[in-house]
Amino acid sequence: MYLIGNGRVITNDKDGSFFEKGAVLTDGDSIKRVGLYAELKDACPEAEFIDAEGGIIMPGMINAHAHLYSTLMSGYALKDFTPDSLYENLCKRSWKLDGELDFYDVAAGAYAGLIRCIRNGVTTVFDHHASFKGVKGSLFAIAGAVQETGVRGCLCYETSQRCGFKACSEAIAENESFLGYCESFGDSRLKAMFGLHAPFTLSDFDITDCVNRNAGRVGFHVHVSEGAEDGSVCLLNYGKTPLGRLSELGAVTDRSILVHCVHTKDKELDIIAASGASVVNCPQSNMSNAVGAAAVTDMLNKGIRVGLGTDSFTFDMLETARAFVLAERSRTGKCYTGVPQAAKLLFENNREIAEQYFPKGIGTLTEGAPADVIVLDHKPLTRFDAENAYPQLILGASGADCAMTMCAGRVLMRDRKIVAFDEEGIREKIRRSSDALWERLDASGDKTWFPPYGDLRK
Numbered sequence: 113m114y115l116i117g118n119g120r121v122i123t124n125d126k127d128g129s130f131f132e133k134g135a136v137l138t139d140g141d142s143i144k145r146v147g148l149y150a151e152l153k154d155a156c157p158e159a160e161f162i163d164a165e166g167g168i169i170m171p172g173m174i175n176a177h178a179h180l181y182s183t184l185m186s187g188y189a190l191k192d193f194t195p196d197s198l199y200e201n202l203c204k205r206s207w208k209l210d211g212e213l214d215f216y217d218v219a220a221g222a223y224a225g226l227i228r229c230i231r232n233g234v235t236t237v238f239d240h241h242a243s244f245k246g247v248k249g250s251l252f253a254i255a256g257a258v259q260e261t262g263v264r265g266c267l268c269y270e271t272s273q274r275c276g277f278k279a280c281s282e283a284i285a286e287n288e289s290f291l292g293y294c295e296s297f298g299d300s301r302l303k304a305m306f307g308l309h310a311p312f313t314l315s316d317f318d319i320t321d322c323v324n325r326n327a328g329r330v331g332f333h334v335h336v337s338e339g340a341e342d343g344s345v346c347l348l349n350y351g352k353t354p355l356g357r358l359s360e361l362g363a364v365t366d367r368s369i370l371v372h373c374v375h376t377k378d379k380e381l382d383i384i385a386a387s388g389a390s391v392v393n394c395p396q397s398n399m400s401n402a403v404g405a406a407a408v409t410d411m412l413n414k415g416i417r418v419g420l421g422t423d424s425f426t427f428d429m430l431e432t433a434r435a436f437v438l439a440e441r442s443r444t445g446k447c448y449t450g451v452p453q454a455a456k457l458l459f460e461n462n463r464e465i466a467e468q469y470f471p472k473g474i475g476t477l478t479e480g481a482p483a484d485v486i487v488l489d490h491k492p493l494t495r496f497d498a499e500n501a502y503p504q505l506i507l508g509a510s511g512a513d514c515a516m517t518m519c520a521g522r523v524l525m526r527d528r529k530i531v532a533f534d535e536e537g538i539r540e541k542i543r544r545s546s547d548a549l550w551e552r553l554d555a556s557g558d559k560t561w562f563p564p565y566g567d568l569r570k
């Protein structure tokens with residue numbers, strides 16, 4: 113049992129409870145009580161005390177879209193490469209990386225991303241994986257890292273034809289195999305979705321195959337209309353919009369995650385709204401790739417559940433929420449918009465998305481909820497209460513403030529030191545793996561990966 117107290121408690125439950133001097137009592141992997149520090153301290157003197165020292169005690173945060181493996185590329189730059197579009201960046205950089213990743217890189221990439229999650233107070237991550245030189249067994253390798261590091265992971269392989277038919281078939285089989293494993297042996301921290309890369313790198317046959325093999329068990333995790341290419345290829349080759357295709361083929365369900373939707377047409381938004389599927393917005397990634405900004409407020413007004421992900425541009429969800437505010441203000445020209453929407457995406461909608469896969473109560477500090485608790489060493493100089501807690505966090509705090517991370521009742525980081533595993537030893541392995549990968553990437557020349565129908569630029 114742990115008593116995490118002497119801090120401001122944000123419960124993030126439907127009532128929006130707040131305790132100025134509060135505490136959370138955990139028992140095993142769940143929360144036993146939440147309330148006033150003075151009362152809980154006396155009620156349970158045998159619990160091990162974690163002192164929040166006046167900071168903020170809140171639920172572990174949820175990242176609804178990441179690519180853990182891409183952490184291995186942090187700091188790597190292709191020489192003399194300045195892509196003029198998302199498409200060129202994908203063909204010459206992103207797909208080059210995951211086309212080069214082998215089975216041995218997968219675990220290193222997963223550990224690297226998961227360390228960053230823990231350090232930023234993220235206890236649940238929805239990962240979208242690709243490693244086309246080591247497809248088979250890759251999700252199981254990531255699962256091993258999830259289990260050892262102690263976070264919650266919902267995993268899938270991003271099925272795509274961009275590395276050929278054989279690799280695509282292996283990707284579909286990997287999704288199916290891992291889903292079966294989770295159904296038989298998974299636990300409350302390990303879940304599966306069915307992964308698709310994006311409509312423009314998949315044939316109707318591939319998508320139908322995935323839908324049939326999934327057989328309605330989980331939702332699909334898929335990029336949609338990140339750039340304009342997705343729409344133009346789908347219209348040219350299939351006479352349909354990306355959402356029109358996915359929906360007709362059965363991949364848009366109420367448990368599906370549609371990432372980006374920057375170039376999604378208004379009619380397509382109606383398809384999403386009718387399906388109950390979630391959109392996940394990744395503002396920094398969209399700005400970095402210069403693809404524009406998704407019409408998030410319009411989506412929310414249509415009743416679409418929009419969550420927040422990082423696309424691994426960062427692992428800091430508060431920084432991401434802050435970037436969303438700026439993107440939304442820039443997109444709409446309204447300088448006072450964005451903060452309530454950011455709070456809804458990060459604290460309400462990500463909670464609802466996670467609850468579709470993980471135990472009830474995730475993303476809240478309530479009795480019986482999973483014991484996913486973080487402490488932020490953040491002490492605003494001005495008023496901080498139930499009314500302005502989210503704006504204060506979104507505009508003033510960051511993941512780097514996280515001093516303590518607990519997931520499923522296990523302390524993963526305390527006083528900013530990871531205690532759940534040998535971080536230094538794992539860092540050494542990550543470094544060896546990334547050095548070898550960078551050498552291979554340098555040696556592989558300027559090979560360009562194309563979708564199965566060839567170069568779009570011709």
Ligand SMILES: [Zn+2]
Nearest residue numbers: 179240335423
């Ligand atoms: Zn992505």
